[in-house]
Amino acid sequence: MSENPIPVVVIFAPTASGKTALTRELFCGRGSHFILNAEIISADSQAVYKGMDIGTAKPEPDFCREIPHHLIDLVTPDVQFSVADFVEKADAVCRDIYSRGKLPVVCGGTGFYIRNFLFGLPKTPKSDERIRNQLKERIEKEGNEALYAELKIVDPQTAAKIHVNDAYRICRALEVFYTTGKKLSDCKLENKLREQYKFLFLVLEPPREVLYERIRQRVDMMFLAGLEAEVQGLIKKGYTKESPGMKAIGYSEFFEEGWNKEKICQTIKHDSCKYAKKQYTYIRDIPESIVISYNNTDKDLQNIAGLIGNFARMAGFSIDLKA
Structure with missing residues (x-):
């Protein structure tokens, strides 16, 4: 273990809660918020898949060029990407980012990934x-x-x-x-956070009904943006309902509903809302977590910016305030 733990900001928020807008606001600088020398590590179990862009709501390419993003578009949809793969790659990226004088920010809604990153992988039996x-x-x-x-x-x-x-x-x-x-x-995780890191762990909790409405609106926008054509293109490339990536919400429903577009859309909305509620399962009762009621207001952003700014300063990073 390194004598100097690597500082890492970890932000968990459910699907459609506005994580991309939040990171753009914080790390690109908008209004009175700061500009911080940071890079984003995606903790989204579906963003790793190439060609699955609309249904996974990946951040826009321009934003990824403005602030480097990692662990996006790593594998094709026929490849299984496990939590062990995520932790291994996230560890390597954190070390690289920090070695270049930047702050690693792990951000996503896959609680299973985030919990295992915070605690380390549990010891499980070898595969038979x-x-x-x-x-x-x-x-x-x-x-x-x-x-x-x-x-x-x-x-x-x-x-x-x-x-x-x-x-x-x-x-x-x-x-x-x-x-x-x-x-x-x-097969339990360790009961303490990994010591090679110094974590700031923020858990964002939007109002439930507001979140559900945002999910429904986002699904409608996905169809307008060409989700159906994206899925058809993936199928033409040979990916099936058995392909690991195609089991994701937003893709698997096309195989289950006989390609009734309206029914598929409604099923995706239902599955996404159900999943949003379930996402918190893995991040409950994590030590030192800071739970924030998140309404995407300027006050919320100021609060989060203050927490990250103080953490970054304590870790030796300089903060530039946007005029």
Whole structure:
């Protein structure tokens, strides 16, 4: 472990809560907010996939050029990208950013990624290739729902944190159970934050109904921006409902609804609202977290800017205030 922990700002906020607008406001400088020498590390489990731009609401290319973003567009939709991959790559990027005199800012809504980044990966049993292959064959024949129902029986705590479309994590949880007889939920994270970092962890909580309305509006905007054509293009490239990336909300619904556009749109809205509520599951009760009721007001932005500014100054970074 380094004698000098790396300072890292971690911002968690649910889908459609305005994370991109917030980081633009803070780190590009708008009004009275500061300009800070920072780079963004995306903690979005779907933004890693190339060609999945509209449905994942990736930040605009111009913004990514203005403030460097990392862990976006890493793999094609047919590649499984695990939480272990995220933590490994996020660690490497944090070290690189800090070595260049900049502040790493991890920002996203995948609580599973963020929790494992804060605490480190839990110690889990090694993969059993035979059992893993058997489960893969079963999920292809029986479908996600059948194995998900099985997981709810043997390990309900883990099942509650996994989406029914997440075939990889369903199979992994069942693999652990059938290999060891133990539940994956019993493989606990460390109970303290990793010491190689000094964290400022901000949890943004928008009003629930305001968030749901923002989600519904964003889904409508996605369809206007060409989400349907984006999915068709991915299918033409050979990606299917079994491709890991295509299991994401905003993509999987096109395979489930018989391509009824209006029904797909409504299902995406429903699934997204449900997911937004579930996103907080993984970031509850994290030590030293600062929970902020977030209404996207100037007062909220000033509060967040003050917290990050003080943290950055304590870490030795200079802050330039926007006139």
